[in-house]
Amino acid sequence: MSAAFDERIRKNLADEALQQAVYAGTARLAAKRGEVVADAVLPDYQELRAQANAVKKHTIENLDHYLRQFEANVAARGGKVVYCRDGGEVAEFIVKLARERGVSVLVKAKSMTSEEIGLNEHLEERGVEAVETDLGEYIIQLARQRPYHIVAPALHMTRYEVADLFERRLGVPRETEIERQTMIARRVLREKFLAAGMGVSGANFLVADSGAVALVENEGNIRLTTSAPKVHVAVAGIEKMIPRAQDLAVFLKLLGRSGTGQPLTVYTSFLSGPRRPGEIDGPDEFYVVLLDNGRTRLLADQYKRQSLYCIRCGACLNHCPVYRKIGGHNYPWVYSGPIGTVISPQFLGIAHDPWLPFASSLCGACAEVCPVKIDIPNILLALRAEEKKQEAREKKGRLERLGFRMWAWVMCHPRIYAFAGRMAGAFLSSEDGWISKPPPLMNVGPLAAWMSRRDLPPPPRRSFRDMWRSR
Amino acid sequence: MMSRENLLHRVRTALGRNVDQPPAPAPPPRIVVPEAGMEERIARMFAAIEALAGKTYRVPGAAGARDTVAAILDGRCALASDSCFLQECGITALPNVRSGVSERAELRELAATLAAGITSADYALADTGTLVPRRRA
Numbered sequence A: 001m002s003a004a005f006d007e008r009i010r011k012n013l014a015d016e017a018l019q020q021a022v023y024a025g026t027a028r029l030a031a032k033r034g035e036v037v038a039d040a041v042l043p044d045y046q047e048l049r050a051q052a053n054a055v056k057k058h059t060i061e062n063l064d065h066y067l068r069q070f071e072a073n074v075a076a077r078g079g080k081v082v083y084c085r086d087g088g089e090v091a092e093f094i095v096k097l098a099r100e101r102g103v104s105v106l107v108k109a110k111s112m113t114s115e116e117i118g119l120n121e122h123l124e125e126r127g128v129e130a131v132e133t134d135l136g137e138y139i140i141q142l143a144r145q146r147p148y149h150i151v152a153p154a155l156h157m158t159r160y161e162v163a164d165l166f167e168r169r170l171g172v173p174r175e176t177e178i179e180r181q182t183m184i185a186r187r188v189l190r191e192k193f194l195a196a197g198m199g200v201s202g203a204n205f206l207v208a209d210s211g212a213v214a215l216v217e218n219e220g221n222i223r224l225t226t227s228a229p230k231v232h233v234a235v236a237g238i239e240k241m242i243p244r245a246q247d248l249a250v251f252l253k254l255l256g257r258s259g260t261g262q263p264l265t266v267y268t269s270f271l272s273g274p275r276r277p278g279e280i281d282g283p284d285e286f287y288v289v290l291l292d293n294g295r296t297r298l299l300a301d302q303y304k305r306q307s308l309y310c311i312r313c314g315a316c317l318n319h320c321p322v323y324r325k326i327g328g329h330n331y332p333w334v335y336s337g338p339i340g341t342v343i344s345p346q347f348l349g350i351a352h353d354p355w356l357p358f359a360s361s362l363c364g365a366c367a368e369v370c371p372v373k374i375d376i377p378n379i380l381l382a383l384r385a386e387e388k389k390q391e392a393r394e395k396k397g398r399l400e401r402l403g404f405r406m407w408a409w410v411m412c413h414p415r416i417y418a419f420a421g422r423m424a425g426a427f428l429s430s431e432d433g434w435i436s437k438p439p440p441l442m443n444v445g446p447l448a449a450w451m452s453r454r455d456l457p458p459p460p461r462r463s464f465r466d467m468w469r470s471r
Numbered sequence B: 001m002m003s004r005e006n007l008l009h010r011v012r013t014a015l016g017r018n019v020d021q022p023p024a025p026a027p028p029p030r031i032v033v034p035e036a037g038m039e040e041r042i043a044r045m046f047a048a049i050e051a052l053a054g055k056t057y058r059v060p061g062a063a064g065a066r067d068t069v070a071a072i073l074d075g076r077c078a079l080a081s082d083s084c085f086l087q088e089c090g091i092t093a094l095p096n097v098r099s100g101v102s103e104r105a106e107l108r109e110l111a112a113t114l115a116a117g118i119t120s121a122d123y124a125l126a127d128t129g130t131l132v133p134r135r136r137a
Helices: A003-014 A016-036 A045-061 A063-076 A087-101 A112-116 A119-125 A135-142 A159-170 A178-195 A221-227 A245-260 A295-299 A304-309 A321-326 A337-348 A365-369 A376-393 A398-411 A414-427 A445-451 A464-469 B004-015 B038-051 B062-073 B084-089 B104-113
Strands: A080-084 A105-108 A129-132 A198-201 A205-207 A212-217 A231-237 A267-271 A285-291 B078-080 B116-118 B123-125 B130-132
Touching: A003 A016, A003 A321, A016 A245, A016 A321, A045 A063, A045 A245, A045 A304, A063 A080, A063 A285, A063 B004, A080 A087, A080 B004, A087 A119, A087 A198, A087 A231, A087 A285, A105 A119, A105 A178, A105 A221, A112 A119, A112 A231, A119 A129, A129 A135, A135 A159, A135 A178, A159 A178, A178 A221, A178 B104, A198 A221, A205 A245, A212 A221, A212 A245, A221 A267, A295 A304, A295 A337, A295 B004, A304 A337, A304 A376, A321 A337, A337 A365, A337 A376, A365 A376, A398 A414, A398 A445, B062 B084, B062 B116, B078 B104
Parallel strands: A080 A285, A105 A129, A105 A198, A198 A231, A231 A285, B078 B116
Antiparallel strands: A205 A212, A212 A267, B123 B130
16 A cells, blocks of 8 residues: 555544544445345345346356347347447547537436546547536536445535535535535536437446346436437446346345335336337437446456446445445545455456455455345455465565565474464563554564554463463 | 457457357246235335325226316426326316427426426336336336
8 A cells, every 4th residue: 555545544534524424324324224124124135135146147157148139139129239348439439429419518327337437537528518417426526526435426525515516616605405405406407408419327237138228216317318318328337237127126126225225216217229209208319338348357257257246236335344434535446345346456457456455354244235245355365365476476575475484484383483472472562451563673564564553462471381381 | 449249259258158159047037026915005005105205195086086186286287198097087188287299399398397297107016106107208
């Protein structure tokens, strides 16, 4: 970890208002989830998780088949599927389409995939205005930040900060009541919906057997984004596929419950092609952009490919002691929390942020609440092992490896181990009952770094062996 | 732009699959419909809607539906969808209700300015209080 990163975390921990906002927000979501997955309410919750895991595993293992099936069904309904390697290609496609159709403003539905590829920034650079229409996303777009949380992007902001932001960016009187703030955003966004020539959404699920894009939301903005403009583009990672519409019976039950504690989100939409003869409204053109952006590389790993099962519910963030302390903006990429520590190194390459798989206590809460049963702690261990092998290949961490070799040698020699224990008991002592740094001559290198975040109990004056002998 | 064949080739290579290889059998779908009589379903539906501050009314027939809507509107103007069911109930014939709009621009203008909207539903889900309209609104 870099010094700058350390400093950011310290600042985060010292910010009591921020700690309170994140703790309260995540605790509320976690409690609501707990209520709706309880045995008394949803007795088959574990069966639903097992089914979701089995369906995702099957889909990923046969993904080429379902991609082709999905494409054929989208085309049969008058839509078009486009394949893109990365965010640059997605932006290139949307900008070209916007220029050809004379579109200068487009409205967007909340989408982590578009955050992943920095779509808004790409579009802005090329002169196309992209307006987020989910309230939380709109707030962070105005604040020029990235989402703090997968489900609740403005989780970290108080209503007073939003009041200042709206006053500064929208030129409206300072308003601290949340309902009134919502009405301000609604007024601004309604104008954008009517002016936009294109709508861009993500996809919660791509349904292969019907060629449908399934989207869930609570605000109604996705309905408007997908039906008001004349052109609609849905941008989705290839892993969003599920085989059958029937499978939604399982996934929709799990997604709302795990994410926001709702049995079902307020709006659930299924888009399957442009408007048809006899329909008055809806887009004239319908495109689905299927994105790779590192996913095919991840597919090649038989164990870690389960990371692609993720349905972006955010439950692992709400239950993670590390996320709840360090917050969403201290992770290096848009995906934060436990799922971020797993997918970021795999999408970006482990060399991008080699420390990331270590930013976990491995408590296992994430795996307990994951609705598709991704084994996050064990994937983290696999990533840690990869990082250590990489260090060895690059001849890094020599001191650490030497230390562990010496430790192994001592452990294999009982007399030397007993001697080392007696020495430690004699020389390592503490007045307050804890050792918080190594002895002066050893307070350097990896040992100093390791001890900077840990306190150890001092070794006992008499070892167990000594006590056993004199019993 | 990445070609379709390029992406499919990368996926197949990663998974060790051949061109046109059929998929392994999918896990059987899991759909569990809770056993409940019509009265219980209606009660659940109403409870779910009211839990979210919605209001529910149970009416004996078409005329009752029309009169209830008229009372809710209380003279305010509304836009109704093209549902046959709304026509059968006589709701689209209420004096302050517009329906049968076939122009996109006019429809948007009315939707943006009128006080209320009236729709029907193809299905109603008792467990969640969800209404399911099948056509694009």
